[in-house]
Amino acid sequence: MMPIDTLPFDASNYLGDSSAQVSLLEDAFQSGETAYIAAALGVIARARGMTQVAREAGITREALYKALSAEGDPKLSTLLGVVRSLGLQLRAEAVSVS
Numbered sequence: 001m002m003p004i005d006t007l008p009f010d011a012s013n014y015l016g017d018s019s020a021q022v023s024l025l026e027d028a029f030q031s032g033e034t035a036y037i038a039a040a041l042g043v044i045a046r047a048r049g050m051t052q053v054a055r056e057a058g059i060t061r062e063a064l065y066k067a068l069s070a071e072g073d074p075k076l077s078t079l080l081g082v083v084r085s086l087g088l089q090l091r092a093e094a095v096s097v098s
Contacts, residue, residue, distance in 0.1 A: 012046035018087075021047065025088070035070050041082055042068030048086060056085030 015021050021044045028040035045053040045068060054064040058081055067074035068082070083090055 010046070011043045015043060015047040021086075022088070034073065038068050038072045038074060039070045041074075041079070041086075042072075044086060045082060053082060053085050057081035 011024075015024065024040050025037075025044065028037040031037075042065070045064065050064060051061050054061040057064065057078065059067070059078060063078075064082070066072055067078050074082070080090070
């Protein structure tokens with residue numbers, strides 16, 4: 001049997017729509033997992049153009065790739081800069097504690 005050739009999957013190729021991007025980010029924040037949040041921001045940044053997002057966030061493209069990787073842990077200033085450059089805003093919402 002011949003092996004099957006596969007291509008790497010990159011979700012950014014399928015998230016050109018801003019509502020899909022917001023849905024991904026909302027899901028990431030609801031999960032509370034920092035690696036997922038960073039990775040989701042990375043996917044959205046790649047979908048919108050990493051160079052442009054990095055420029056608008058005030059950091060280098062390489063630093064943005066590193067910060068938004070699954071292993072990254074972006075500083076709050078980086079996170080806020082990226083969110084702002086994506087035309088998004090973060091909001092706090094009270095949750096009931098059981």
